[in-house]
Amino acid sequence: MTRSATGPAPAAPLPSPKERRRLREARALSEAQVAAAVGVTPATVRAWETGRTSPRGRRRTAYARLIGCDEHRPAPPPSVEATGSSTMSPTEPGTGTTPDAPTPEEPSLDAPTPEAPAAAAPPALDLPAQEGSAHGTTAPDAHAPAPRPSAGLTAEEAYDALYGRAAPGLTRQMYLLTGRRKLAREAVEHAFRIAWQRWPEVARDRDPAGWVRAASYEYAMSPWHRLRRAHRRPDALPEDPARHALLDALLGLPPAYRRTLLLHDGVGLGLPETAAETEASTPATASRLLNARAAVAERLPGTVEPTEPGGRPALHDRLGALALAEEVPEPPPAPAVRAGSERIAELWTRAALCFGVLLIGTTAFTLHTAPTQYEQPLAPAERVAGVPPRGGPEKLTPQDLKLQKSLRGELTHGPERLVPRIP
Template identity: 60%
Template sequence: MTRSTTDEAAVPPLPSPKERRRLREAKSLSEEEVAAAVGVTRATVRSWETGRTSPRGRKRALYAKLIAPEPAVKPEVVKPPVVTAEAGPVAAVPAAPDLPEASPLPEAPPAAPPADPPPAPVSDTRSGAEAADERRVSPAEAFDELYARTAPGLVRQTYLLTGRRTLARESVERAFELAWQRWPEVAVDRDPAGWVRAAAYEYAMSPWHRLRRTHRHPDAPPTEPGKRALFDALLDLPPAYRRTLLLYDGVGLDLPEIAAETEASTPAAAGRLMTARAAVAERFPELADAAPAEQSALLQDRLGGLARAEHVPVPRPARAVRTGSENKARLWTRAAVAGVALLIAVTGLTLHTAPTHYEPPISPPERVGGVPPRGGPQKLTAQDLKLQKSLSEQLAHGPERLVPRLE
């Protein structure tokens, strides 16, 4: 085993990405300070907190030590002295954990070494194992319990976020399908309901739903004037501001938790909350004149009343959601296998039928124009032929040729 593997085994497991960010902000540490302490860049720290990557080796140990929560200081409890048979019976003095200092007790004579404890009866051991088995919950039961506890309220929250009843139900069911596919990860999460809520909100706020005819326009607003004004005020807000307002005044999360869930900084989440509250308070004078705490309580009551007053569709049973998630996963797996098999078949057919060498194609004949005339003697015209004939028939008159002689 290498040294790095030993170091990673010695480091305790890191918390979830959302918890990493909360621990860092709880210690008032910025991303730059953590990056400088660990020896990485700010983008690397941000990827650790969003879950895209995880630290390894020495950086993992430094990062875990840096964001580790401070252990709570427990009051020191003074144990009563052990009294033997020679010392006589002494009344037991219970230790008070709420006191800062325990009162000193008189010293007792040295105790004799304790005898070996008697073996536990077999019947007690079996009953404890059976009780532990009874307390054990299967993954399907744990999922069904989480679904029954959070799905109805989450549908109402998503309706306030989107203004569409059918999309709200679809988003929640889709989020729970993803949760069932990743249940080993969700089950050990610090906040499984928060994991599902974040997945439902992300799916509901996707801009691709605008291309669907059924989700292109929001549903009809409430008929009551007050609830209708609040409904219109929520939908007029940008999606990020609407989500921040709903998480803070509707769900009751703190700003660091909202910043971690929306992947924004805490000051940015605070700015979005203040802007959203100011936009809503413009339509409700009683909110504008109220204090921040009272304003939050009024908004919480109004949002809860709006969510409870509207009739939203009931989500499907948990068993149907689990079955749909498994069917979708099976369908995507078969589609991936079929796609790979088709790609292999097309590649093999191409390799079998493709030529082994390149043969350039023969160009078809075409008429070529604009070529200059061929050089050399041209064809004689009729006038040239007539002149040639007259020259060949008539002798040329002129001085006779002088022929040299030998003397």
């Protein structure tokens, strides 16, 4: 008995959740791209790759075909290292064309990769590393993590690639978050210094650019900057009335609201991703976003309404235009940041060694000078049953005994002493 051509196809086999993630990353696909192609949310794809749930029906077949583990197409190589490249693209069997995947329709605050040229897009904060090419490229999907370094790159080359991709746009984000140009550059430089010190951890992260962004936001929003004279007050606001009002409204929000609004409406992260990056629950993040939008809409009416049904609010494009119009200091070169990170790590290592030597010396000195046994102190005299304490001389101390012995041993000079004797 043969299966009908119009009958249901057998379920595509799926590997383990860990293998699903490896296959997706081997094809340089993000969770958002897979979610859009299959017709689910990025959180659902993440649940498939962690083993909490599994796809079913047509979504299971589409997901298996997309990551390359269906029965009609051979699986990709066992690892990215074996191919020497991490930029492979999935192709439809027999056609040589890529499957249907969402193309980025809106710019995000993250800097784009130089390998993704596309049509001109509205201004946004996703400036590339090269000057003057902001309107010639569009940013990748806002939820798409930065491509992980391939095995053919050294640690320095992979770090420099991530720095060149993320640093320019991240500096503009920090300016909108703080209103201080110097602090924006300092926060990005500090985050990338920490990233180089922990590079093995960052390189294995699912989203290296998101790791650096979170570190930059934490440093920029630290309340300790209020104690520094250079960062007590924000820089002068733009002269243009529209940009002046927008930046003033943004800086007037509480720090938590400002960060949530910038990540969701500026960078383009989803509500679960924004909640995870701000270390808050999804309901709390939604409440912060609504309150921030209400505060901005009160000062700038018509800003938070979407430009089209189901699209991004107009605030997304206005934030991008504001960041592009302002002059933000360029971040230092990547080799300089790496050298500064290594120098700071060396200084901290020396300081830790000196502190350890000082602690060991102090401990040795204390052990050498401390008493070896406990000497119970003499209790003061007390009245017992109404009898007063003895008023005579107390017990001689060792010093008194030593003095007495020395006086007895000395010879007398002059007339003989009268020594009373008992008859």
